[in-house]
Amino acid sequence: MNLEIHDVKIDYPEGCNIILGQTHFIKSAEDLYEIIATSVPQARFGIAFTEASGPCLIRTEGNDRELVGCCATILKSIGAGHVFCILLRDAYPINVLTQIKNCPEVCTVFCATATPLQVLVASTLQGWGVIGVIDGSPPKGVETEDDRQERRDLLRKIGYKR
16 A cells, blocks of 8 residues: 655634634535625635546635645645635634535535644555644643633633624
């Protein structure tokens, strides 16, 4: 068996959130565009999707040229088919994740994050495929009462709790 595992460091613009997942159909990029545009109209975003058959192109959509280009670059570095990448500005993944997961052609979501990210990719004679992600840093301890209060205050500050 010719199997190798690679880690691919993902670089994306500061102030963005990234969503990576697997999908399977040529209209995925357009459907993901509609989901984001109708869920969070003020969001700036880019989307890219890698075909795994036919011309095997990276298909793109979005309303922010820079983010669209970054998504395409990220998918080139991953090198696997049927993967999608979304970069969001002025929105959070929580605003769109349920709708993305309910999109008929989306198979799975690997991560939704704003932290440092590595993608684990397996390669065989057939090609490359995503086998997982390393999202952020390992735990450093258990929160204290002060930490808990800071978390609660942050959620209220950014509008997710009253």
